[in-house]
Amino acid sequence: MGRMEALQENLWPAPYAGKPLNATVVVPGSKSLSNRYLILAALGSEPVRLVGLLRSRDTELMMEALRALGVRCEVDVETDTTVTVTPPADGHFHGNAKIYCGLAGTVMRFVPGLAMFADGPVDFDGDEQAYARPMKPVLDGLRQLGATIEYHGEEGRLPFTITPPAFDSAVRETPNVVSIDSSGSSQFISGLLLIGSRVPGGLELHHTGKKTPSLPHIRMTVADLKSAGVDAIADEDVHVWGVAPGTVQLPGQVTVEPDLSNAAPFLGAALIAGGTVRVPHWPETTTQPGGLLPGYLERMGAQVSFPEKNGIRYCEVTGGHAINGLGDFDLTAAGEIAPSLAAILAFADKPTNMIGIGHLRGHETNRLEALVNEITRIGGEARELPDGLKITPVSAGCLRPAVMETYADHRMATFAAMLGLRIKGIQVENIAATAKTLPNFVNMWNDMLS
16 A cells, blocks of 8 residues: 555544534543552552543553553453552562553653662663653653663663662661753653652752743642652742652542543634533642643633532533634643644634743654644644744635644644634544544544534
8 A cells, every 4th residue: 555545544534513512521531640640559559549540542551661560550341440550569660671651751751760669670662753752851860869871772862771779778868969951841850759759868859941841740740749648849939849758658549630631622622613612520629731721711712611510510611702812822831732722723813922832842743843834734824933833823714624744643633633623624644643642532522523
């Protein structure tokens, strides 16, 4: 089969809305919380039952990585989203293991820390596209804690081998001071904080960069550590975090919140197509960056409310009027929802400069470049800024259908689906990329429209 035939066979026709929406969409569990809870459960000594865990490629890769290290991850066959995690009996992870990270940032940046407590070297590899994702800050941090890192390709990237240190059995009176530049991703800081209490003496982590991307994700990590009984503190003004030495143990049962960032394509659809979309089980307070989404949509012109029905709290978004361009729009705190917001802002009434998201160049793909490519492909106007993206809307008649690339990136795939709501004839290559965090995306999208 030739490339053109293979491409055509792999195209998904993005549904055109044609009328206002009226839908309730149940969003699966948070990927960020799911993979943090899996790591923390593995670091404990007693089994933990995780309820509402996201079942997607990223969480499957995380569970397979933990299994390779000797952790039992047992899926409840009745619920499928309940997983019991049992750490190794002796508290040591298995060395001489091979970890496959796929394209999952939380796997490639969180699991290396567990290798510090293995009884031998651990090899890490991933998808070819993952070789472009930066890893050096977290690995430099592990090296400062005594690990040996052997790179098998480009320095600071996959693939590599970690040989754990021989920790001194003597009690250490002062914390290990580690300094890294985490400007490229908050996951570098989170990956080190998650293991800080297991390191003799604990950890004092200094971020040397000027900006801290996705600070809410670091706050999420600190909150999750505290829920596992870890003494963790943050001084965000000077970019310093501390984790005291001690045991890690989540409660016997933990329920995972819905993924609020994955709600963005569905709630954002109400602005593009008009009508109302609601997502149940919306938390009153959350550490997820996606918790900022309702406020952003309101600024764009949506009506947002949080009704309660039968004890369930909903986020309800209604659109149908003009979409407001936002001028300078600082997305530092929630860059992961930038592709969904970009799809909405392509139909806005004035330009928007989405800033504070330069780190998106190091995500699953260079998302800024990809967004410019795909907005341009449909006849829109966008260009990269040093720290973000400028979207200048054009008249609706100038936007045209096209075959949209996804770059093996789940958020670029949902971005393309959102454009298809208002541009009839959009086709999306490799919609299966959504399986990274939304394995049932196509059915969920079709159900929303029906």
